[in-house]
Amino acid sequence: MSHEIIIDTEQSRELFMYFGLAVYYSQALEQQLANLIMLMKLADGKVPSEEDFSELYQRKLSSSLGQLVQEIQHNFEFSAEETAQLRAIWKQRNYIVHDYFKERIQETFTAEGRMRMIQELIEFKDQAQALETKLHIYTKELYAKIELT
Numbered sequence: 001m002s003h004e005i006i007i008d009t010e011q012s013r014e015l016f017m018y019f020g021l022a023v024y025y026s027q028a029l030e031q032q033l034a035n036l037i038m039l040m041k042l043a044d045g046k047v048p049s050e051e052d053f054s055e056l057y058q059r060k061l062s063s064s065l066g067q068l069v070q071e072i073q074h075n076f077e078f079s080a081e082e083t084a085q086l087r088a089i090w091k092q093r094n095y096i097v098h099d100y101f102k103e104r105i106q107e108t109f110t111a112e113g114r115m116r117m118i119q120e121l122i123e124f125k126d127q128a129q130a131l132e133t134k135l136h137i138y139t140k141e142l143y144a145k146i147e148l149t
Contacts, residue, residue: 015114018121019096025128026065026093032135033068034060039142040075065090082134089128096124 038047038057047053060068069090073083100117107113 011111011114011118012108015108015118015121018118018125019100021125022093022096022121022128025125025132026089026097029089029093029128029132029135030063030065030068031061032132032139033065033072034063036076036135036139036142037068037071039139039146043142043146065093076138082131085127085131089124089131092124093128096121 034057037060038053041047041056042053047056063071069086072078073086078086101108104113104117107117
């Protein structure tokens, strides 16, 4: 019996670890969106001074993922697939952060339930990480373009 308790405890830790990674990568995505928005504003000459840049950047860092997604969609041309990914991650992120354990608490009491939850969190983490990496590439490309002009 004590062996089952240890396995349950380790699996519970793994569940919370993947929850943390899911939140981490959603925040990394938020950061990358803020960076991309700021570079677009610089490229368009919409930030006249360093003080304006700092002030605007702080506001972007305080924006929610939803606010950043809405703004980036009006200013950056994503493919239809990227737009769908961004919206799906935004929706799933909100669910994970605000409702995940409230709605799934019963599943945390069984090994099978925790395993399903872990798999979902891994899938979300992988999707958010992949999109964040893609946005990082766009950010680097835009930065290089700005440096050339």
